[in-house]
Amino acid sequence: MEIRKKSRINFPKKLGNVGDSPGMIRISENAMKPIINVYSYNEQELVCSEGNDLGVILDQFKKCDNHTHWIQINGLGDIKLIESIGDHLKINPLVLEDITSCHQRPKFEEYEHYVFAVSRILHLNDDKELVNAQFSAIVKKNLIISFEEDHEERFEAVKSRLKGGKGAIRTAGPGYMCYALTDTIIDKYFVILAEMGDYLDATEDRLYDKADKSIMYDAQHLKRKLIGLRRASWPERDKVNDMIRTDSPLITPEVKTYLRDAYDHCIQIMDLIESYKEITSSIIDLYLSMVSNRMNEIMKVLTIISVIFIPLTFIAGIYGMNFSRQGADGKVIPDNMPELYWNHGYIYALVLMGVIAVVQLYVFWKKGWFNRL
Structure with a gap:
Protein backbone atom coordinates (compact mmCIF):
# COMPACT_ATOMS: atom_id res chain seq x y z
CA MET A 1 0.00 0.00 0.00
CA MET A 290 -18.50 9.33 -6.75
CA VAL A 291 -17.27 6.62 -4.40
CA SER A 292 -20.73 6.43 -2.84
CA ASN A 293 -22.41 6.27 -6.25
CA ARG A 294 -19.99 3.60 -7.38
CA MET A 295 -20.82 1.58 -4.27
CA ASN A 296 -24.53 2.08 -4.94
CA GLU A 297 -24.11 0.77 -8.49
CA ILE A 298 -22.25 -2.27 -7.20
CA MET A 299 -24.96 -2.89 -4.64
CA LYS A 300 -27.55 -2.50 -7.40
CA VAL A 301 -25.90 -5.16 -9.54
CA LEU A 302 -25.66 -7.49 -6.58
CA THR A 303 -29.31 -6.82 -5.72
CA ILE A 304 -30.43 -7.63 -9.27
CA ILE A 305 -28.46 -10.88 -9.20
CA SER A 306 -29.93 -11.74 -5.80
CA VAL A 307 -33.48 -10.97 -6.92
CA ILE A 308 -33.05 -13.21 -9.99
CA PHE A 309 -31.76 -16.13 -7.96
CA ILE A 310 -34.19 -15.87 -5.04
CA PRO A 311 -37.13 -17.58 -6.85
CA LEU A 312 -34.73 -20.05 -8.49
CA THR A 313 -33.29 -20.91 -5.11
CA PHE A 314 -36.82 -21.24 -3.74
CA ILE A 315 -37.74 -23.78 -6.43
CA ALA A 316 -34.50 -25.70 -5.98
CA GLY A 317 -35.02 -25.66 -2.23
CA ILE A 318 -38.51 -27.11 -2.48
CA TYR A 319 -37.45 -30.00 -4.70
CA GLY A 320 -34.40 -30.59 -2.57
CA MET A 321 -36.53 -31.64 0.40
CA ASN A 322 -36.14 -35.35 1.18
CA PHE A 323 -39.75 -36.43 1.62
CA SER A 324 -40.16 -39.92 0.17
CA ARG A 325 -43.04 -40.63 -2.20
CA GLN A 326 -43.37 -44.13 -0.68
CA GLY A 327 -43.71 -44.99 2.96
CA ALA A 328 -41.79 -47.63 4.90
CA ASP A 329 -44.57 -50.15 4.16
CA GLY A 330 -44.25 -49.55 0.41
CA LYS A 331 -47.52 -47.63 0.13
CA VAL A 332 -47.65 -44.40 -1.91
CA ILE A 333 -48.02 -41.21 0.13
CA PRO A 334 -50.15 -38.96 -2.15
CA ASP A 335 -49.17 -35.63 -0.58
CA ASN A 336 -45.39 -36.14 -0.89
CA MET A 337 -44.06 -34.54 -4.12
CA PRO A 338 -45.70 -36.39 -7.02
CA GLU A 339 -43.32 -34.49 -9.35
CA LEU A 340 -40.45 -36.69 -8.21
CA TYR A 341 -41.66 -39.46 -10.54
CA TRP A 342 -42.47 -37.27 -13.56
CA ASN A 343 -40.76 -38.11 -16.77
CA HIS A 344 -38.37 -35.25 -17.67
CA GLY A 345 -39.16 -33.53 -14.31
CA TYR A 346 -35.58 -32.28 -14.02
CA ILE A 347 -35.81 -30.61 -17.44
CA TYR A 348 -39.16 -29.07 -16.56
CA ALA A 349 -37.70 -27.56 -13.39
CA LEU A 350 -34.74 -26.08 -15.28
CA VAL A 351 -37.02 -24.65 -17.96
CA LEU A 352 -39.25 -23.11 -15.30
CA MET A 353 -36.26 -21.53 -13.64
CA GLY A 354 -35.00 -20.21 -16.97
CA VAL A 355 -38.40 -18.70 -17.82
CA ILE A 356 -38.61 -16.99 -14.43
CA ALA A 357 -35.10 -15.55 -14.85
CA VAL A 358 -35.85 -14.27 -18.38
CA VAL A 359 -39.11 -12.69 -17.27
CA GLN A 360 -37.32 -10.90 -14.40
CA LEU A 361 -34.57 -9.65 -16.71
CA TYR A 362 -37.21 -8.35 -19.14
CA VAL A 363 -39.04 -6.52 -16.35
CA PHE A 364 -35.78 -4.95 -15.10
CA TRP A 365 -34.88 -3.91 -18.64
CA LYS A 366 -38.28 -2.29 -19.20
CA LYS A 367 -37.85 -0.33 -15.97
CA GLY A 368 -34.47 0.94 -17.24
CA TRP A 369 -32.40 -0.45 -14.41
CA PHE A 370 -29.65 -1.72 -16.73
CA ASN A 371 -29.26 1.70 -18.40
CA ARG A 372 -28.02 3.25 -15.15
CA LEU A 373 -25.45 0.60 -14.28
Whole structure:
Protein backbone atom coordinates (compact mmCIF):
# COMPACT_ATOMS: atom_id res chain seq x y z
CA MET A 1 0.00 0.00 0.00
CA GLU A 2 1.29 3.45 -0.93
CA ILE A 3 2.15 5.67 2.04
CA ARG A 4 1.57 9.33 1.23
CA LYS A 5 3.66 11.98 2.90
CA LYS A 6 1.70 14.34 5.10
CA SER A 7 1.69 17.96 3.95
CA ARG A 8 3.29 20.29 6.49
CA ILE A 9 3.25 24.04 6.93
CA ASN A 10 6.26 25.64 8.56
CA PHE A 11 4.80 27.90 11.26
CA PRO A 12 7.48 29.19 13.66
CA LYS A 13 6.89 28.49 17.32
CA LYS A 14 7.05 31.03 20.12
CA LEU A 15 10.39 31.26 21.89
CA GLY A 16 10.85 31.60 25.63
CA ASN A 17 8.83 30.44 28.62
CA VAL A 18 5.43 31.31 29.98
CA GLY A 19 5.60 34.46 32.09
CA ASP A 20 8.88 35.83 30.70
CA SER A 21 9.45 39.55 31.09
CA PRO A 22 8.19 41.55 28.08
CA GLY A 23 10.90 42.94 25.85
CA MET A 24 13.27 40.02 26.46
CA ILE A 25 15.22 39.19 23.32
CA ARG A 26 15.56 35.48 22.60
CA ILE A 27 17.44 34.04 19.66
CA SER A 28 16.66 30.58 18.30
CA GLU A 29 19.55 28.12 18.50
CA ASN A 30 19.05 27.50 14.76
CA ALA A 31 19.17 31.19 13.84
CA MET A 32 21.58 32.07 11.04
CA LYS A 33 24.45 34.51 11.47
CA PRO A 34 23.53 37.92 10.06
CA ILE A 35 24.64 39.28 6.70
CA ILE A 36 24.24 43.04 6.43
CA ASN A 37 23.75 44.88 3.15
CA VAL A 38 23.52 48.67 3.22
CA TYR A 39 22.07 50.63 0.31
CA SER A 40 22.44 54.40 0.52
CA TYR A 41 20.72 56.26 -2.27
CA ASN A 42 19.46 59.58 -3.49
CA GLU A 43 18.41 60.87 -6.87
CA GLN A 44 22.00 61.01 -8.17
CA GLU A 45 23.67 57.86 -6.84
CA LEU A 46 23.47 54.51 -5.09
CA VAL A 47 26.20 53.39 -2.67
CA CYS A 48 26.28 49.74 -1.53
CA SER A 49 28.30 47.98 1.14
CA GLU A 50 28.26 44.62 2.90
CA GLY A 51 29.37 43.33 6.30
CA ASN A 52 28.30 41.45 9.40
CA ASP A 53 28.52 43.95 12.25
CA LEU A 54 27.32 47.40 13.24
CA GLY A 55 30.50 49.03 11.95
CA VAL A 56 29.51 48.69 8.29
CA ILE A 57 26.26 50.54 9.04
CA LEU A 58 27.93 53.39 10.92
CA ASP A 59 30.62 53.80 8.25
CA GLN A 60 27.96 54.07 5.58
CA PHE A 61 26.12 56.71 7.60
CA LYS A 62 29.29 58.82 7.77
CA LYS A 63 30.06 58.51 4.06
CA CYS A 64 26.49 59.16 2.91
CA ASP A 65 24.99 61.68 5.30
CA ASN A 66 22.59 63.16 2.72
CA HIS A 67 21.21 59.82 1.49
CA THR A 68 18.28 57.58 2.34
CA HIS A 69 19.51 54.27 3.77
CA TRP A 70 18.09 50.77 3.41
CA ILE A 71 19.80 48.36 5.81
CA GLN A 72 18.98 44.75 4.93
CA ILE A 73 19.82 42.23 7.66
CA ASN A 74 19.52 38.55 6.66
CA GLY A 75 19.85 36.27 9.67
CA LEU A 76 19.03 36.92 13.32
CA GLY A 77 21.72 34.82 15.00
CA ASP A 78 23.60 37.70 16.71
CA ILE A 79 21.87 39.04 19.81
CA LYS A 80 24.57 41.68 20.37
CA LEU A 81 23.97 43.14 16.92
CA ILE A 82 20.21 43.37 17.53
CA GLU A 83 20.76 45.03 20.91
CA SER A 84 23.35 47.44 19.48
CA ILE A 85 20.97 48.53 16.73
CA GLY A 86 18.24 49.01 19.33
CA ASP A 87 20.51 51.12 21.53
CA HIS A 88 21.89 53.20 18.66
CA LEU A 89 18.48 53.96 17.14
CA LYS A 90 16.57 54.05 20.46
CA ILE A 91 14.20 51.23 19.51
CA ASN A 92 11.66 49.98 22.06
CA PRO A 93 12.65 46.57 23.51
CA LEU A 94 9.20 45.24 22.62
CA VAL A 95 9.97 45.89 18.96
CA LEU A 96 13.29 44.07 19.23
CA GLU A 97 11.49 41.15 20.88
CA ASP A 98 9.00 41.03 17.99
CA ILE A 99 11.84 41.06 15.46
CA THR A 100 13.60 38.07 17.02
CA SER A 101 10.39 36.17 17.92
CA CYS A 102 9.54 35.00 14.43
CA HIS A 103 5.95 33.95 15.13
CA GLN A 104 4.42 37.44 14.77
CA ARG A 105 1.36 38.05 12.63
CA PRO A 106 1.49 40.89 10.05
CA LYS A 107 0.97 44.24 11.76
CA PHE A 108 1.82 47.94 11.69
CA GLU A 109 2.71 49.89 14.82
CA GLU A 110 3.48 53.58 15.34
CA TYR A 111 6.03 54.95 17.79
CA GLU A 112 7.22 58.48 18.48
CA HIS A 113 10.04 58.69 15.92
CA TYR A 114 9.56 55.55 13.86
CA VAL A 115 7.06 52.97 12.66
CA PHE A 116 7.33 49.19 12.77
CA ALA A 117 5.88 46.70 10.26
CA VAL A 118 5.79 42.90 10.11
CA SER A 119 4.88 40.68 7.15
CA ARG A 120 4.96 36.95 6.46
CA ILE A 121 7.14 35.78 3.56
CA LEU A 122 5.75 32.60 2.01
CA HIS A 123 7.14 30.27 -0.62
CA LEU A 124 6.88 26.64 -1.71
CA ASN A 125 10.02 24.58 -1.22
CA ASP A 126 11.23 21.69 -3.41
CA ASP A 127 8.80 19.31 -1.67
CA LYS A 128 5.92 21.72 -2.37
CA GLU A 129 5.54 22.47 1.32
CA LEU A 130 4.53 25.98 2.34
CA VAL A 131 7.42 27.69 4.15
CA ASN A 132 6.49 30.66 6.33
CA ALA A 133 9.19 33.18 7.34
CA GLN A 134 9.01 36.57 9.02
CA PHE A 135 9.91 39.95 7.54
CA SER A 136 10.24 42.95 9.87
CA ALA A 137 10.99 46.57 9.06
CA ILE A 138 11.69 49.70 11.11
CA VAL A 139 11.16 52.99 9.28
CA LYS A 140 12.72 56.19 10.55
CA LYS A 141 13.58 59.49 8.92
CA ASN A 142 15.80 58.70 5.91
CA LEU A 143 16.24 55.13 7.15
CA ILE A 144 14.62 51.73 6.84
CA ILE A 145 16.01 48.58 8.47
CA SER A 146 14.62 45.22 7.31
CA PHE A 147 15.12 41.92 9.12
CA GLU A 148 14.75 38.42 7.67
CA GLU A 149 15.31 35.02 9.23
CA ASP A 150 17.47 33.47 6.53
CA HIS A 151 19.88 34.34 3.72
CA GLU A 152 17.41 33.85 0.86
CA GLU A 153 17.34 36.67 -1.67
CA ARG A 154 13.73 37.73 -2.24
CA PHE A 155 13.97 41.35 -3.30
CA GLU A 156 15.96 41.21 -6.54
CA ALA A 157 13.30 43.24 -8.34
CA VAL A 158 13.45 46.04 -5.75
CA LYS A 159 17.23 46.16 -5.91
CA SER A 160 17.11 46.23 -9.70
CA ARG A 161 14.77 49.22 -9.58
CA LEU A 162 17.02 50.85 -7.01
CA LYS A 163 20.07 50.42 -9.25
CA GLY A 164 18.19 51.65 -12.30
CA GLY A 165 17.05 54.76 -10.48
CA LYS A 166 13.76 54.92 -12.35
CA GLY A 167 10.44 55.86 -10.81
CA ALA A 168 9.97 57.14 -7.26
CA ILE A 169 12.02 54.54 -5.43
CA ARG A 170 15.04 56.82 -4.90
CA THR A 171 13.10 60.00 -4.19
CA ALA A 172 10.00 59.03 -2.23
CA GLY A 173 11.78 58.26 1.05
CA PRO A 174 11.96 55.21 3.33
CA GLY A 175 8.17 54.93 3.52
CA TYR A 176 8.10 54.15 -0.19
CA MET A 177 10.84 51.54 0.24
CA CYS A 178 8.72 49.91 2.96
CA TYR A 179 5.81 49.86 0.51
CA ALA A 180 8.01 48.40 -2.27
CA LEU A 181 9.21 45.55 -0.03
CA THR A 182 5.68 44.86 1.23
CA ASP A 183 4.30 44.88 -2.31
CA THR A 184 6.96 42.38 -3.39
CA ILE A 185 5.93 40.05 -0.57
CA ILE A 186 2.27 40.38 -1.58
CA ASP A 187 3.09 39.73 -5.25
CA LYS A 188 4.77 36.49 -4.18
CA TYR A 189 1.39 35.35 -2.86
CA PHE A 190 0.03 35.63 -6.42
CA VAL A 191 2.86 33.40 -7.66
CA ILE A 192 2.04 30.77 -5.03
CA LEU A 193 -1.68 30.98 -5.82
CA ALA A 194 -0.99 30.61 -9.55
CA GLU A 195 0.95 27.40 -8.87
CA MET A 196 -1.78 26.16 -6.57
CA GLY A 197 -4.39 26.99 -9.20
CA ASP A 198 -2.56 24.92 -11.83
CA TYR A 199 -2.26 22.03 -9.38
CA LEU A 200 -5.94 22.36 -8.53
CA ASP A 201 -6.90 22.20 -12.22
CA ALA A 202 -4.74 19.10 -12.70
CA THR A 203 -6.33 17.45 -9.65
CA GLU A 204 -9.80 18.23 -10.96
CA ASP A 205 -8.90 16.74 -14.36
CA ARG A 206 -7.69 13.58 -12.64
CA LEU A 207 -10.98 13.39 -10.78
CA TYR A 208 -12.99 13.33 -14.01
CA ASP A 209 -10.52 11.13 -15.85
CA LYS A 210 -9.73 8.37 -13.37
CA ALA A 211 -10.62 8.99 -9.77
CA ASP A 212 -8.69 7.33 -6.97
CA LYS A 213 -8.22 8.09 -3.29
CA SER A 214 -4.98 10.01 -3.91
CA ILE A 215 -7.14 12.84 -5.26
CA MET A 216 -8.78 13.29 -1.87
CA TYR A 217 -5.39 13.35 -0.15
CA ASP A 218 -3.95 15.85 -2.63
CA ALA A 219 -6.98 18.12 -2.32
CA GLN A 220 -6.74 18.04 1.47
CA HIS A 221 -3.02 18.88 1.34
CA LEU A 222 -3.77 21.80 -0.95
CA LYS A 223 -6.49 22.99 1.40
CA ARG A 224 -4.02 23.04 4.29
CA LYS A 225 -1.67 25.22 2.24
CA LEU A 226 -4.51 27.58 1.42
CA ILE A 227 -5.33 27.85 5.11
CA GLY A 228 -1.69 28.74 5.81
CA LEU A 229 -1.77 31.34 3.04
CA ARG A 230 -5.00 32.74 4.43
CA ARG A 231 -3.44 33.11 7.88
CA ALA A 232 -0.84 35.42 6.35
CA SER A 233 -2.96 37.35 3.83
CA TRP A 234 -5.86 38.40 6.07
CA PRO A 235 -3.74 40.24 8.69
CA GLU A 236 -1.57 41.58 5.84
CA ARG A 237 -4.65 43.34 4.52
CA ASP A 238 -5.29 44.87 7.94
CA LYS A 239 -1.65 45.93 8.16
CA VAL A 240 -1.76 47.71 4.77
CA ASN A 241 -5.03 49.36 5.81
CA ASP A 242 -3.38 50.64 9.01
CA MET A 243 -0.52 52.08 6.93
CA ILE A 244 -3.04 53.89 4.73
CA ARG A 245 -4.84 55.38 7.74
CA THR A 246 -1.75 56.35 9.76
CA ASP A 247 -0.97 59.98 10.54
CA SER A 248 2.77 59.33 10.71
CA PRO A 249 4.75 61.71 8.44
CA LEU A 250 6.96 58.72 7.50
CA ILE A 251 4.09 57.34 5.38
CA THR A 252 3.53 60.22 2.99
CA PRO A 253 0.34 60.83 0.93
CA GLU A 254 2.27 59.73 -2.18
CA VAL A 255 3.11 56.40 -0.52
CA LYS A 256 -0.50 55.97 0.62
CA THR A 257 -1.58 56.16 -3.02
CA TYR A 258 0.59 53.13 -3.78
CA LEU A 259 -0.54 51.38 -0.61
CA ARG A 260 -4.14 51.55 -1.77
CA ASP A 261 -3.07 49.51 -4.80
CA ALA A 262 -1.38 47.00 -2.46
CA TYR A 263 -4.58 46.86 -0.41
CA ASP A 264 -6.52 46.01 -3.56
CA HIS A 265 -4.02 43.20 -4.25
CA CYS A 266 -4.65 41.81 -0.76
CA ILE A 267 -8.39 41.73 -1.45
CA GLN A 268 -7.77 39.87 -4.72
CA ILE A 269 -5.57 37.34 -2.92
CA MET A 270 -8.22 36.74 -0.27
CA ASP A 271 -10.88 36.23 -2.95
CA LEU A 272 -8.67 33.70 -4.76
CA ILE A 273 -7.93 31.84 -1.53
CA GLU A 274 -11.60 31.56 -0.63
CA SER A 275 -12.47 30.44 -4.18
CA TYR A 276 -9.73 27.79 -4.18
CA LYS A 277 -10.80 26.57 -0.74
CA GLU A 278 -14.34 26.09 -2.01
CA ILE A 279 -13.08 24.22 -5.06
CA THR A 280 -10.89 21.91 -2.96
CA SER A 281 -13.83 21.19 -0.66
CA SER A 282 -16.00 20.53 -3.72
CA ILE A 283 -13.40 18.13 -5.13
CA ILE A 284 -13.32 16.18 -1.87
CA ASP A 285 -17.13 16.10 -1.67
CA LEU A 286 -17.43 15.12 -5.33
CA TYR A 287 -14.91 12.30 -4.91
CA LEU A 288 -16.78 10.96 -1.88
CA SER A 289 -20.04 11.22 -3.82
CA MET A 290 -18.50 9.33 -6.75
CA VAL A 291 -17.27 6.62 -4.40
CA SER A 292 -20.73 6.43 -2.84
CA ASN A 293 -22.41 6.27 -6.25
CA ARG A 294 -19.99 3.60 -7.38
CA MET A 295 -20.82 1.58 -4.27
CA ASN A 296 -24.53 2.08 -4.94
CA GLU A 297 -24.11 0.77 -8.49
CA ILE A 298 -22.25 -2.27 -7.20
CA MET A 299 -24.96 -2.89 -4.64
CA LYS A 300 -27.55 -2.50 -7.40
CA VAL A 301 -25.90 -5.16 -9.54
CA LEU A 302 -25.66 -7.49 -6.58
CA THR A 303 -29.31 -6.82 -5.72
CA ILE A 304 -30.43 -7.63 -9.27
CA ILE A 305 -28.46 -10.88 -9.20
CA SER A 306 -29.93 -11.74 -5.80
CA VAL A 307 -33.48 -10.97 -6.92
CA ILE A 308 -33.05 -13.21 -9.99
CA PHE A 309 -31.76 -16.13 -7.96
CA ILE A 310 -34.19 -15.87 -5.04
CA PRO A 311 -37.13 -17.58 -6.85
CA LEU A 312 -34.73 -20.05 -8.49
CA THR A 313 -33.29 -20.91 -5.11
CA PHE A 314 -36.82 -21.24 -3.74
CA ILE A 315 -37.74 -23.78 -6.43
CA ALA A 316 -34.50 -25.70 -5.98
CA GLY A 317 -35.02 -25.66 -2.23
CA ILE A 318 -38.51 -27.11 -2.48
CA TYR A 319 -37.45 -30.00 -4.70
CA GLY A 320 -34.40 -30.59 -2.57
CA MET A 321 -36.53 -31.64 0.40
CA ASN A 322 -36.14 -35.35 1.18
CA PHE A 323 -39.75 -36.43 1.62
CA SER A 324 -40.16 -39.92 0.17
CA ARG A 325 -43.04 -40.63 -2.20
CA GLN A 326 -43.37 -44.13 -0.68
CA GLY A 327 -43.71 -44.99 2.96
CA ALA A 328 -41.79 -47.63 4.90
CA ASP A 329 -44.57 -50.15 4.16
CA GLY A 330 -44.25 -49.55 0.41
CA LYS A 331 -47.52 -47.63 0.13
CA VAL A 332 -47.65 -44.40 -1.91
CA ILE A 333 -48.02 -41.21 0.13
CA PRO A 334 -50.15 -38.96 -2.15
CA ASP A 335 -49.17 -35.63 -0.58
CA ASN A 336 -45.39 -36.14 -0.89
CA MET A 337 -44.06 -34.54 -4.12
CA PRO A 338 -45.70 -36.39 -7.02
CA GLU A 339 -43.32 -34.49 -9.35
CA LEU A 340 -40.45 -36.69 -8.21
CA TYR A 341 -41.66 -39.46 -10.54
CA TRP A 342 -42.47 -37.27 -13.56
CA ASN A 343 -40.76 -38.11 -16.77
CA HIS A 344 -38.37 -35.25 -17.67
CA GLY A 345 -39.16 -33.53 -14.31
CA TYR A 346 -35.58 -32.28 -14.02
CA ILE A 347 -35.81 -30.61 -17.44
CA TYR A 348 -39.16 -29.07 -16.56
CA ALA A 349 -37.70 -27.56 -13.39
CA LEU A 350 -34.74 -26.08 -15.28
CA VAL A 351 -37.02 -24.65 -17.96
CA LEU A 352 -39.25 -23.11 -15.30
CA MET A 353 -36.26 -21.53 -13.64
CA GLY A 354 -35.00 -20.21 -16.97
CA VAL A 355 -38.40 -18.70 -17.82
CA ILE A 356 -38.61 -16.99 -14.43
CA ALA A 357 -35.10 -15.55 -14.85
CA VAL A 358 -35.85 -14.27 -18.38
CA VAL A 359 -39.11 -12.69 -17.27
CA GLN A 360 -37.32 -10.90 -14.40
CA LEU A 361 -34.57 -9.65 -16.71
CA TYR A 362 -37.21 -8.35 -19.14
CA VAL A 363 -39.04 -6.52 -16.35
CA PHE A 364 -35.78 -4.95 -15.10
CA TRP A 365 -34.88 -3.91 -18.64
CA LYS A 366 -38.28 -2.29 -19.20
CA LYS A 367 -37.85 -0.33 -15.97
CA GLY A 368 -34.47 0.94 -17.24
CA TRP A 369 -32.40 -0.45 -14.41
CA PHE A 370 -29.65 -1.72 -16.73
CA ASN A 371 -29.26 1.70 -18.40
CA ARG A 372 -28.02 3.25 -15.15
CA LEU A 373 -25.45 0.60 -14.28
